[in-house]
Amino acid sequence: MPLLRRKRKPEPVVEEPEAPKLPDPPEPGAGGLRAMADHRAYLLSCIEPLPPFGQQILDSVGLSLCEDVVAGVSMPRFDNSAMDGYAVRAADVQNATEQTPVSLPVVGEVQAGSPAPHTLSPGTAMKIMTGAALPEGADAIVPYEATDRGAEDVRINEPSINGQHVRRVGEDVNEGDTVLRAGDRLTSRSIGLLAAIGVDQVMVRPRPRVVVVSTGSELVEPGLALQNDQQIYDSNSYMLAAAAKAAGAQVFRVGRVPDDPAQLKQVISDQLVRADLILTTGGVSQGDYDIVKQVLPELGPCDFSGVAMQPGKPQGFGLIGEDQTPIIMMPGNPVSAFVSFEAFVRPVLRKLAGVEPFVRPTVRLTAARAITSVPGKLQFARGVVRTDDQGHRTVDLAGGHGSHLLGGLSLSDALLLIDEETDFVAAGDEIDCWLLGEDN
Numbered sequence: 001m002p003l004l005r006r007k008r009k010p011e012p013v014v015e016e017p018e019a020p021k022l023p024d025p026p027e028p029g030a031g032g033l034r035a036m037a038d039h040r041a042y043l044l045s046c047i048e049p050l051p052p053f054g055q056q057i058l059d060s061v062g063l064s065l066c067e068d069v070v071a072g073v074s075m076p077r078f079d080n081s082a083m084d085g086y087a088v089r090a091a092d093v094q095n096a097t098e099q100t101p102v103s104l105p106v107v108g109e110v111q112a113g114s115p116a117p118h119t120l121s122p123g124t125a126m127k128i129m130t131g132a133a134l135p136e137g138a139d140a141i142v143p144y145e146a147t148d149r150g151a152e153d154v155r156i157n158e159p160s161i162n163g164q165h166v167r168r169v170g171e172d173v174n175e176g177d178t179v180l181r182a183g184d185r186l187t188s189r190s191i192g193l194l195a196a197i198g199v200d201q202v203m204v205r206p207r208p209r210v211v212v213v214s215t216g217s218e219l220v221e222p223g224l225a226l227q228n229d230q231q232i233y234d235s236n237s238y239m240l241a242a243a244a245k246a247a248g249a250q251v252f253r254v255g256r257v258p259d260d261p262a263q264l265k266q267v268i269s270d271q272l273v274r275a276d277l278i279l280t281t282g283g284v285s286q287g288d289y290d291i292v293k294q295v296l297p298e299l300g301p302c303d304f305s306g307v308a309m310q311p312g313k314p315q316g317f318g319l320i321g322e323d324q325t326p327i328i329m330m331p332g333n334p335v336s337a338f339v340s341f342e343a344f345v346r347p348v349l350r351k352l353a354g355v356e357p358f359v360r361p362t363v364r365l366t367a368a369r370a371i372t373s374v375p376g377k378l379q380f381a382r383g384v385v386r387t388d389d390q391g392h393r394t395v396d397l398a399g400g401h402g403s404h405l406l407g408g409l410s411l412s413d414a415l416l417l418i419d420e421e422t423d424f425v426a427a428g429d430e431i432d433c434w435l436l437g438e439d440n
């Protein structure tokens with residue numbers, strides 16, 4: 001009997017998952033370089049705010065609230081005394097003076113946290129402490145200082161009026177009031193308010209988890225001895241970790257990785273699990289050992305471009321790994337890295353955390369001296385702000401233009417933005433600045 005040929009099953013069509021892509025980048029301008037604002041807008045367009053979660057209020061300071069908060073209790077919760085003294089009926093003491101004091105029997109005492117022992121009858125007084133509930137029948141408080149502090153009877157030397165030194169229920173916040181709104185950034189003051197209305201947890205966007213890696217075989221960890229004349233200390237990973245922390249991030253500083261592609265790939269891949277954003281410095285220009293440019297595209301779609309700014313021209317961005325984690329690859333020169341942080345990383349961190357405005361506002365300050373600039377690129381000069389006796393602010397240069405001048409950068413508290421068209425700013429002219437010391 002002939003063997004029946006088994007019917008061949010058609011091969012299942014396996015759909016290749018489409019490789020993730022970045023959105024089309026903005027067109028470069030004259031000179032083949034991308035405008036700083038276009039690059040920043042591009043990065044922001046590739047980032048979504050982190051999803052909200054419930055967080056203890058103490059860990060929420062600086063974070064962005066994702067719900068309206070309605071007071072479940074009034075503040076004050078009950079009529080209470082603003083002074084240590086005696087609860088009275090104002091009518092009984094309205095004419096009291098030093099010359100014509102009024103004497104009242106003291107019929108009890110009320111402390112903060114305890115109820116009044118009974119209703120206050122006309123013609124009597126009750127001792128009361130600050131924050132204690134006003135006894136029924138009382139409508140004013142006479143502070144100790146206006147009395148002889150008597151225990152059995154009290155002599156009152158000053159007149160009182162209805163409501164004097166009484167804190168009324170709900171005069172601050174009423175039960176049902178919306179006290180904070182989605183989008184508000186929580187401060188120590190708002191944390192205090194939340195606690196006061198009995199709220200211990202709120203829905204907030206979390207602190208972005210930021211991993212900081214610096215690349216370069218010349219780098220040595222601060223605290224260790226330099227082994228030869230060509231080594232330098234790794235300043236970038238510390239500076240950027242500090243800047244990210246100050247911007248509200250939870251930071252993991254990995255530190256330096258040598259210019260070895262396999263090691264870099266391994267380190268970055270290992271870090272993906274705990275990162276909402278990865279920052280690297282170095283290895284993004286034209287050098288033979290600029291491995292960041294070489295390795296990162298293996299982990300996800302990347303965009304390397306020249307941005308019309310100085311410092312900070314070479315820039316890299318990618319969405320890498322399974323979760324398409326954003327990575328911002330900055331140039332290695334320390335000032336370039338710092339300026340890149342201010343221009344791109346800080347706005348991205350704020351978008352991840354849902355804190356507006358994403359971009360630092362520019363303020364116009366008067367240039368204290370003439371400044372020359374190289375047209376064609378947005379120049380970021382380092383500045384020091386001074387305030388005169390009249391409160392007028394001027395800005396002076398702190399150090400030179402070079403992107404290696406970390407000493408000058410550390411003296412500065414502002415970045416001066418000199419636009420692409422400008423080659424000279426006269427002393428007394430107004431100039432756009434980012435104020436670095438202010439958390440705005």
Ligand SMILES: Nc1nc2c(c(=O)[nH]1)N[C@H]1C(S)=C(S)[C@@H](COP(=O)(O)OP(=O)(O)OC[C@H]3O[C@@H](n4cnc5c(N)ncnc54)[C@H](O)[C@@H]3O)O[C@H]1N2
Pocket residue numbers: 214215216218219232233234235236237281282283284285286287290311312313314330331332333334336403
């Ligand atoms: N032929 C060209 N060369 C360079 C160009 C260019 O367009 N064509 N661009 C220059 C510009 S602008 C910059 S900025 C730098 C950026 O270079 P990389 O990002 O590749 O950075 P590296 O070469 O690795 O380092 C540059 C510089 O910074 C020092 N550095 C690096 N990392 C650290 C750190 N963590 N702490 C302290 N200092 C660090 C490093 O030793 C170098 O001196 O490229 C120009 N070249």
Ligand code: MOO
Pocket residue numbers: 309310311312313314331333336403
């Ligand atoms: O653009 Mo580089 O950042 O000037 O030194």
